[in-house]
Amino acid sequence: MKPIVALSRSFLILLNATGFALLCTEASTGQDADGRPAPSVEQVKFFESKIRPVLIQECYGCHSSKTGNAKGGLRLDNEQLMHLGGSSGPAVVPGNVDESLIYNAISYQDFEMPPKKRLSDTIVEDFRKWIEMGAPDPRKTEIAQLRSQISAEDIAQAKREFWAYQKPVMPAIPTIDDESWPRRELDRFVLAGLENAQLSPVADAESSQVLRRLCYDLIGLPPSREQLERFVRAWQKDPDHAVATMVDELLESPQYGERWGRHWLDLARYAESNGREVNMTNPHAWRYRDYVIDSFNVDKPYDRFVQEQIAGDLLPAKNDAQWAQNLIATSFLALGPKSLSERNGAQFAADLADEQLDTTTRVMLGTSVACARCHDHKFEPIPQADYYALAGIFASTETYYGVPASQFGNMGGVQNRNKSNLLRLPIEDPNPFDKTFTSEELEQLTAQMNQARQEIVESRRASSGVGKNSANAKLQIQNVVRIQARMAAISSQLGGVDAQGKPISYCMGVQDRAEPRDARMLVRGEIDQPAQMVPRDFPQVLRDSPVDIAPGSSGRRELANWIASQDNPLTARVMVNRIWQHLLGAGLVASTEDFGSTGQAPSHPELLDYLALKFVDSGWSIKSMIREICTSRTYRLSSAYDLEKFEQDPENRLLWRGTTRQLDAEAIRDSILFVAGRLDLQRPRASEVAKAGYMQVRDGSLINITQLTAFSTDDNGRRDAIREIIQQRAAENSTTIGDRPNDRRRRSRDNLRGMAAGLLNGNSEYTDMVHATYRSVYLPIVRDELPRALDVFDFAEPSMVVGQRETSSTPNQALFMLNNEFVIINSEALAKRVAEATSSPTQRLEQLFQLTYGRSPTTAERSAVRKFVLDFDAHSAAREPPLSTMIALSQALIAAAEFRVID
Amino acid sequence: MLRNLPILCALIACISFQSLAGAFPKDDDPPAKKRADVEARKRDRVAAPGERPKRAEGQNGAGDRQRGNRDPAKMASMMLQKFDKDGDEKLNVEELSAMMTFMQERREQLVGGAGPGNRPRPGANKSSDGKRVDDNEVGGVKPRRPPAE
Known part of the structure; x- marks a missing residue:
């Protein structure tokens, strides 16, 4: 046996040398699909002998397609997916051991993998060497090459024949x-x-x-x-x-911008919170609202308006004030709802880019490019590649939507796995509700943070050593969560000020990434099924030639210019x-x-x-x-009905008459305040959400208990602080509790939030804002927690692009008009206003109709009112009806359909 | 690549044979080397498929991953291995200080915050391309100034 083995060994050495030489010739001159040098023979050998066996044996069980597992969103069975990583980030960053989470995990630093047994030092060292040498990996993904069913000729034909893809031509x-x-x-x-x-048009109105x-x-x-x-x-x-x-x-009139700005905010899915499962507030979103209103009031050219919102950060600015406005404009891209609890970072990033792409193309181009995310567009000549060409532009953009970081890091909330910072404005224009802290207060908050960290350590220590399902363990987990929430609130306060305690001015917005890149197509839109890369570009059917993107830029500037071009057909x-x-x-x-x-x-x-x-x-x-x-x-044109014309054109597509329309929610609410004489036309500074600060919204409450009790050092201190707040708010609001169900009184007194919410006597802390008298466009728009006055009258869903609101007629609307505190308060004000103006019942009736409907009552209406007054109050037989009857009459006029209709 | 395919196939076959040949101790190696090889293989050995590592007393699966349930002797051994730089199987003052600093930093990272000088947990706040975004930039992200108009 010995001579044969010896002979075989020599032969093998000779053969290996030859074969490896050939491999080197092939391998060292090649490049992989991503343009990196192909691994050398030695590197491949190292991988095959030292790395792959370990991966197969220790990792594939939980992180490979063969077993169907991808725990933590991580797969380790091919090179691309190791670079992509999972929910915590890339497993491997070639050449960078510190950034490679796989090394972190197997060396039992912040992660511990494999969980049951630590690998030997030699293996860990092998992985370190492998990463340092560039993580050579011959396990190339079989990158799918997706082929489109939409040909160039299809696109060309659509451009020739479909009306919307041809440039407008001045008609005769x-x-x-x-x-x-x-x-x-x-x-x-x-x-x-x-x-x-x-047909002929009807008469004028x-x-x-x-x-x-x-x-x-x-x-x-x-x-x-x-x-x-x-x-x-x-x-x-x-x-x-x-x-x-x-x-x-x-x-x-300045009210013009408030009216027409609101139309744009419907499109821009404007909201002051994230929505979805982690409804964190956006205390700086109001800046975008004001930007839009001001833009309409100064009649900013629409092409410029579009450019600023897509690429304002990249536009030249003549001074810091203009630069600040341009930055604020880019909040358009940052406002959308996000799945903050998404564990897979790559999925989150893809969804974010998709949301931005969808909003931009539907709002500005009336085109649903996002329908091509998973496959060729089913109806339009937009291949899937075109979607990813455009997505690359948004994927090369960094979006800022969260909370400012403090020296303790960026704490965006307990469930928030996708935290983000904010952009610092180049001007001093802080949120008016941000507090200026003294140095003592800063020290106190910092001490609170350190104390909280210690409490967490102690809680975790207390919960260890016992079963994880034990009551004590669960209590400690709840405690940890509560402390982390408190830390997030305190950190957001510390992050909102500079070292001297002075508030910093922030906004939401975007910036180009340091290294823009093209996007890779995804089979069926699945994040773990990459296909070929696609150069950044615009949809072919909408442009004449491929876009030329400046080196090092995302392409947003080019996108903005292209959308705003007069040559764009849409x-x-x-x-x-x-x-x-x-x-x-x-x-x-x-x-x-x-x-x-x-x-x-x-x-x-x-x-x-x-x-x-x-x-x-x-x-x-x-x-x-x-x-x-x-x-x-x-x-x-009048909205008068004509049977003959109606039969010919029932939908009025030929515009033979005017259209009767229902007022939208803001107009109804503003009109109620207007006729009551209580409408405040002054723009409020910032918003109620800005006042509340960074918090998670639940149950319609904008009381940020954590922030309000930040200086309390223990639970007793926090309870005392809350009691004081409740008493103060109760004194401010002496009216009864609104129509929102209130079972919070039944909560345990140990639940600080429940005690606070349950004992409240007013609605000002709720998003309903019953007592607010400013225009509705300034009401807090919190996703899933809209003010009732807006929600009940078909307000635009703030998580969606809404070009035209729905119009409904529901019992809820009637019940709102009859029972809501806001309507009752303003009906009373209207009645008093009329009663103070004149003592004559006839004149009062005239005034009521003029104020609410802009006309005099008809004879039939006078009779109806007389009957109503007599029925409502026995004392109405007197010359002057008591005030309660006037209030009821005022409310009836407000509640009637004519008040809410434009004829 | 295709023209070298026959050679490559032969090479692969040889490598496989070579690996197999290498599994057996070489008869002409000295006994000491054989013992060293065996010891080295034991150290490098990972659990065979299906094999479950022996559970030390006190271990209970998932609970092992909680710090409080680790075998103290194991932990001490790990710490010694990591911080005993001079190899004397004990920690002097400097080595002990290094260990305490390491533990303190890990504790701070675990509670979700980063004190001055500490970086947050790797993997947190990373963009999908693996680059760390500036989420932890205190005072907000300073935007890049655009060109003057």
């Missing part, structure tokens, strides 16, 4: 029979369509109806008595001039359509977020193109377009 102004009817050129398009269908329409459409408020009288007089002389003058007046059309929809009740393209083949075709395609080009020519001025539409004949 149509000839019409009735030249006396139009007031604007757009009227000629409308009339031409009606005449072609042998009454002057009071036109004014009411203009006021609600432009500023979201009813006309004042003075405005009504002035307008009616002017209308009698010259209706066109009256309308034009009033439009100009309303467009100059941008102007989509925005003009939205403006039309808000003024006329429905867009020329009814599907405002879908200009694709499954959306609605435009009812007036030439008119759409005409308006789009006019919009661009005006310098992308939204006010100009609003003026154009509001001064048209089409806008002031």
Whole structure:
């Protein structure tokens, strides 16, 4: 045996040398799919002999596709997935032992793998060497090569034939029979369509109806008595001039931006909290709200408005103030809901990019590119590759949406596995509710943190050595969670100030990553099934040639320029359509977020193109377009019903009459305050969410108990502090508890939150904001916890892109009008306002109708009111009804349908 | 690569044979070396598939992973191995200080915070490409200044 073994050994040495030499020749000149040098022979040998056996034996059981396990989202059975890592991050970073979590785990540092038995030092050392040499790994994933079913010819054909993918062309102004009817050129398009269908428009609406329409459409408020009288007089002389003058007046009003800014906030899914399972507040989101309102008020060109929100951080700025506004604008990309408890970091990042991509393309281009995340778009010529081409731009962007870090790190909440920092503004404009701390207070908070850390250590020590399911262990876990929540609140306070205790100014927003990169396609959108890389680009059907992205940049600047370009076939059309929809009740393209083949075709395609080009020519001025539409004949058509016309065009697509519309939630609430004489037109600074600070919202409460009791050193101190807060709030709010179910009184007195919530006597801490008198656009918008006054009247779902709100008529709305404290308070104020103005019952009735409906009561209504008064209160037989009857009457007028309808 | 395939196949076969041949002790190796080899293989040996490591007294599976339930003797052995730099099988003042510092830093990281000079737990706040994002930048992230208009 010995000679044969010896001979074999020599032969093998010779053969190995030859073979390895050949391998070296092949391997050392090659590169892998990611462009890295292919491993050398020695490196492969090292891997095969030292690393792979260990992985197979110790790791694959829980981290490989063969066993179907991927604990912690981690797979270790191929190179790409080891680099991708799991929920904690990449398992291997070639050349970097410190960043390679697999080394951390097998050396039993912060992780301990394998869990049952530590590997020997020699093996751990082998892994270290392997990582340092670049982690050579011949286990290349069979990268799927996804092929699209959508060919270049399909895309080219769609560009040639489908209307939305062709640039707008100025149409010829149509000839019409009735030249006396139009007031604007757009009227000629409308009339031409009606005449072609042998229809004619109805008469104009009454002057009071036109004014009411203009006021609600432009500023979201009813006309004042003075405005009504002035307008009616002017209308009698010259209706066109009256309308034009009033439009100009309303467009100059600051309330215009609040009204039209809110339309944009619906699209931008604006909210002041994250929503979903971890509903953390965003105390700096209000800056974006104010940015949008101000942008509309100054009539910022729409192309610029778009560019700022996509790439404001990259735009030149003439000074720090402008730079700050540009940064705040990028909150548009940071506002979306996120799965903060997602364990897999790669999944979270992919979902974030997807949300940003979807919002941007649907809002600004009316195109659902995100439908191509998992497969080719089913209906549009958008291959899956195009989705990932665009996703690469967003994946190369760092998004900041969380809480400022303190010297203790970034603590974003106990369940928050995807924490984030905030952008520091280059100007001093802190959140007005951020406290300035003295040095003693800073020391106290720091001491609180250190004490809390010690408490956690002690809790963990107390819970160890006993069964994990024991009552003591569970109590200690709860204790740890509570302490961590407290630490997160204190850390957010410390992070909000500088070393001198002065508040720092922050905003949400984005920045380019240090190393932008293309995205890899994913089979069926699955994060662990990578396919080929795709260069960053725009959807082919929407652009003429591949985009040229500047080196080292994400491509967002290029994306912003492309969307805002007048050569983009969709941008102007989509925005003009939205403006039309808000003024006329429905867009020329009814599907405002879908200009694709499954959306609605435009009812007036030439008119759409005409308006789009006019919009661009005006310098992308939204006010100009609003003026154009509001001064048209089409806008002031009556909503009168006509059977013959209705039978021919029941949906009014040809615009033969005006559309009766229900007021939206903000207009209803603002109108109630307006008629009661309690509406405060002053913009409040920041928001209630900013006041509450960083916290997790539950049960509609914005009381940040942890923050309010931060200086209490123990539970007794915290209870005393809460008692004081409750007494103070109770003194501020003497009204009864609102209509929200209140079973919190039944909670244990040991539950600090329950005690606080249960003993509250007012609703000001709840997101309902019953006592707030500012405009509804400034109410706190907390996902899943909307103010009831908004929620019940079809407010836009703040987690979604909403171009057009739904309109419903439900018993809840009627019950709200009858029972809600907000309505009752303001009905009382309306009654008192009228009672103080005049003592005559007839005059009071007249005033009530003028204030609520802008008109005098009819004879039938006077009779009905007389009957109501007599029935409601026996004392009504007296000359002056008691106040309670007036209040009831006021409430009845507010609750009636006419109050909530634009005719 | 394809033209070298026959040679590569032969090579793979040889390597396999070679590994097999190497499993047997070489008869002409001195006994001391044989003993050393066996000891080395024992140290390097990982649990064979299906084999469960012997559980020391007091171990109870998942509870082992909790620090309080570790075998103190094992822990002491690990600490000695890690911090005994001069190899005298005991910790002098310097080595003991290093060990205490290490334990303190680990404790601080475990409670979820990072004191001054400590970095947060690896893997936390990492972007999907493995690079650490600036989530822990105190005072917020300072944005890059754009070009002047």
